[in-house]
Amino acid sequence: MDWIDVSVPIREGMPTYPGDPPVHIALASSIADGANANVSRLEMSSHTGTHVDAPAHFIPAGPGVDALPLDALIGPAYVVDARSLRGPIDAAALHRLGIPDGETRLIFRTRNSDLWERSAFSADFIGLDGAAAATLVGRGVRLVGIDYLSIAPEGAPEPTHVELLAAGIVILEGLDLRSVPPGPYELVCLPLRVVGADGAPARAALRAR
């Protein structure tokens, strides 16, 4: 089976979370201008496109993205079909989604994926509320992913992020799951090893198992 690249292409003008620095990519030296090589300067938020949140994102003095264990980021994952939901994924909705026991990397495929077809940031995304996050902590989940720029519902980022990050759960945001049917997969997700950072862009790929 082939790997499916579920990362969002990083480019100038791509949708970013409101208030975060926009993406700028430009040649710092260029062959066309007489340099012997092309070298680009990348300017972006640590939460650009497909990225991982580290505890330091919401927890003062929490571990940075470089301290996240690779074995949480690589391994069996389950893509949960949450496309029928119109509102936040709360504890009751989570229960109805019928997530198989024993899955420790959960990736929520929601209507959000379609928002990548828009050129600007969209506020009408859905996320997990704090109670749903607490339920996942209780299940022993190690990684939670979603297909837009926040794991939490619009306007209420704190309870969900704090619940998951305080428990050491890796948050994977900004996935593009448009071409991923729900079900069991292998996940490879490798965030950049930025020392002490609150998050970092990541390449992420899924392969059916």
Ligand SMILES: [Zn+2]
């Ligand atoms: Zn983030």
